[in-house]
Amino acid sequence: MRRVIILLVVAVLGAGWYGFAASPSALAVDGTSVSPAEFRVELNAFIANPGLYCYVSSLLNAAVTTPGAGRDSITAASEVQWMNLRLEGIAIDRYVATTLHHLPSASELASAQASLEGELTQAAVHASQSCPGTAAQALAEMPAAMRAAQVEDQASSAYLLSKLNATISLTPANIKTYYLAHQSSYDKLCVAVAIVPQTSLANFAASQSQGMSVSALAKKYSVDASAVRGGAYGCFAPNSSSYASVRNDIGTAAVGHFPTTSLSYTPTAGGATYGLFVAATSKTPTTLAMAQGAVINDIQTQNAATGNTVKSNILYAAAVSVDPAFGRWGLSTSGPSVFAPALPTETGPATTTQLTTASTTPYQ
Known part of the structure; x- marks a missing residue:
């Protein structure tokens, strides 16, 4: 029952054009680098600002940091997640600048900031989060250089x-x-x-094949509280945050018929x-005004399939280096990615899974 609406081909929270000076760097892509100090400032911004933490976690559909204070309060997996987004953003920015020969204009940057604020707001709604403050305030909580980079990356990604x-x-x-x-x-x-x-699935299927109605099937076999109402659960318009999931769960079954294949449900x-x-x-047919959010989400999902291919090609071609203290650059089943570093167990909560599996979140 979810889905975050994301405009970008790559993560909207990728990097931009700052972070050149320090060496060694936490990460470097095609000549653009981010120093360890800059990278830690970005991570600590999430801890210091609950609103920023909430909105970005909603956007990524996962917690970015563990609340606390100091270096050990940020998990290895969180560092990797953020680093993947930063790295991908830098790669896209460099590609747009050097291959497409385009730098965002002032008007594009203004539009990108408004777009990013809108996406953060939508992300919180879809994640059912009541984040403190507005998305605009969350962006304002970022350090100035970090905020400028996110906006520029939004503009570059939209241009691509x-x-x-x-x-x-x-x-x-x-x-x-x-x-x-x-x-x-x-x-x-x-x-x-x-x-x-x-234990009742076989009997349910037999009754279904004999033409038993949806209401009768629910009353006879369902253990949900809605069974007494013949399974009646509610109505969902396209502007509901649950609409996409409900539509998907129904599948191609005709009105008044359950699908012949069940979904798996584990309540606890x-x-x-x-x-x-x-x-x-x-x-019931709806108007474009009511459906517009769902339509945009579907278009973006369709666009993302193409975008992910382009993103992977850009990352394959990019010259990337990552400080081993923050992660390891390698190849996952979904393409090039940063993996969690092999940290000693006492320095952080990295697990075996985190050390062997790329932690980056697929784009939607």
Whole structure:
């Protein structure tokens, strides 16, 4: 029941054009470097500012830091996550400047800041977070150089995205055209659910194949509180933060029918797993005004598939160095990435998984 709306091909929180002076560097990409001191200032900004911490954690769909004070309060995995975003951002910035021969204009930077604020706000909403202050205030809590870099990276990433032939620019005309071509994908959905114990799944399937209705199936087999109502769970419009997940859970099943394959549902960690079935009991057309957020999200998801390929190609070609104290540059199953450093166990909470698996978050 989620999804963060992200404009960029790469993470919006990548780097920019500052951090040249110090050596050795925490990371360097194609001649642009960030010193260890600068990198720690950025990490500590999250600890010092709860609003910034909340908004960025929501955007990344994961906690960036562990609250506390000092170097040991920032986990190795958090450092790697932030470093991956910084590194990817620098690589994109350099590519836009040197290959596409473009530097963001003042108007592009202004638009990028507004866009970044909007994305942070949307991220908090989709993550169901009540972050202190506004997204604009969160950006203001960044050190000046860090904030300028994020805005410039937002502008450069947006420019790169606009140059990809396979992507759809987010203009009002394009949004309307996409909506009209996929209008049935944005109906208001009223749904019923059935949460079925594993021991009852075979009987559920047999009753379903014999034509038992959604309401009857839920009343007979579901252990959810909604069973007494025939599984009736609620209605979701395209402007609901849960809409994309509900739409996905319904799948291609016709109105008034549960899917034939269940989803896996575990209500408590380590507890029993149930089969989850979600059916649309009615679909009602909606207006573009109501559906616009969902339409933009779908366009961005489509754009991201192309963007991820371009991002990986840029990273493959980039000259990258990473301070071993902060991470290791290597190749993961999803492409080039920073891995957590092999820290002694007493200096941080790095785990075996963190040491062998890239921690970067896939772009949406």
